[in-house]
Amino acid sequence: MTQPHPATQDPLGPADPRFLDRPSPTVAPDLLGRILVSERPDGRVAVRITEVEAYTGLEDPASHAYRGRTARNAVMFGPPGFVYVYFTYGMHYCMNLVTGPGDTAGAVLLRAGEVVEGLELARYRRPSARSDTELAQGPARLTQALGVGREQNGEPVPGPVFQLLPGAPAAAPELIRQGPRTGVAQGADTPYRFWLDGEPTVSPYRRHVPRRARTSGGKG
DNA sequence: TGTAGGATTACCT
DNA sequence: GGTAATCCTACAG
DSSP states (O other): OOEEOOOOSSOOOTTSTTSSSSBHHHHHHHHTTOEEEEEETTEEEEEEEEEEEEEOSTTOTTSTTTTOOOTTTGGGGSOSSBEEEEEETTTEEEEEEEOBSSSSOOEEEEEEEEEEEOHHHHHHHOTTOSSGGGTTBSHHHHHHHTTOOGGGTTOBSSSSSEEEEOOTTOOOGGGEEEEOOSSOSSSTTSOOEEEETTOTTSOOOOOOOOOOOOOTTSOO
8 A cells, every 4th residue: 555656767846837837646746855835924834745645637536626627626727836725624724736737737735744944833823733743744734834724725836925945855765655545535546645754744544434424303 | 595525633432 | 443513515406
């Protein structure tokens, strides 16, 4: 279930405009170890990315883009280099980087990271975190630690809010692992989840569990 | 217009 | 280990 990822031969740096204009399964491992900076009115938080998932668009039954363009996923169908933020489970936001090639609705979900700047602000934003490891351990936690919500949907990367830095250093290729995506109902066997081996911020893998049918007359 | 279910998390035993 | 929370989205009728 876990396998090493064949390292990219000639990876582009995140400052290169072509960095995100590639298929998402290629971009995803190249994001590991990079630094994502979030500049918000209340301050600046940066995370070192440790876990991601690739979604490939119309061909991918697990992608929000699978059923075509809607108001919700419109950003994914635009050019690479923008953030796609979505709301889920009635309370959480998660963020993606829209990738290429071109307008193919590819995206990489940012699943976990290590807060490397703005620890105090991240702790304030994530009061339920019992340790700094939990500040950005999980896609909704990472989004909350960065102060990202619905208003950041469609923000450019790089841009005034988000910056993607090389990392110091970027992930060592031999530490990159690859396996099935977490929590998705369809396409769960496609090994498009990438993470850094040994990182405590990587969220534990969970298979998708179908919601139990509501009982008629019961609550809900 | 109604309804089922979700790229999750926190808290319970 | 299990499940409630909570509302938006997509889709059927």
